[in-house]
Amino acid sequence: MRLEVREIQSKTILTPQDVGSLSKHYDYSLNPYAGCGFGCSYCYVPKFPNRDHQPDEWGTWVNVKMNAPELLQRERLKIFGSKIFFSSATDPYQYIELKYRLSRRCLVQLKNYQPAKVTMHTRSHLILQDIDLLKSFGDKLQVGLSFPTDDDSVRQQFEPNAPSIKRRLELARKLHENGIRVYGSLSPLLPCDPDRIVRLISPYMDRIWIDEMRWREVNNRPDLIEKYKDFFKEDNHQAVRKFIASKFIEE
């Protein structure tokens, strides 16, 4: 799929988390890109209005906030001692990060100004390019790795442009071996083999964040909800979720 990439200058980079699910644990979210080339079918981000793009264009455009590192330097007083979620509305290690290295440059700025906690949230092995930088944060940094299913054919349908399950497992293993704390983001939990998903990820993580698919009004593949309707039935989904959650600590 063709990706429309625009280089922009942003006015701010740290978004205060006063309301919403992140507000309990984080002071700010940090999104170096707007839009996301992974374009997951269930993504909730298109629910929030964008001046230039319609919800059904989600996954076809990315705005690159070229001045993000400089903005972090300017907003450095906010960083000291704060808890930062990196990123809530884009994947910081989507493929154009290879060209722009913007997430890396933002991490370098964060390191300079000593946040209390940084959570990198991704489904991409490209984060491994920055492993030394991640390690330099010590126990102040953790990685939330998206792992919504164990079945790559399911992943291909819901997240056709994102890295495979095999790559994510390899990523989990490498992060774990390098002493970087990882938790699994099973959000939303997609059709899966619950025993297998537990078996695959538990060697590398003991905590998960598990949730259902929300905001179905912006889901761009309602046919998949229909196709897997037995899995998504409320009582089945709750039972699978409860089983998997019982094997981990909930994040």
Ligand code: SF4
């Ligand atoms: S990677 Fe995250 S932000 Fe990007 S489309 Fe998927 S769910 Fe949305």
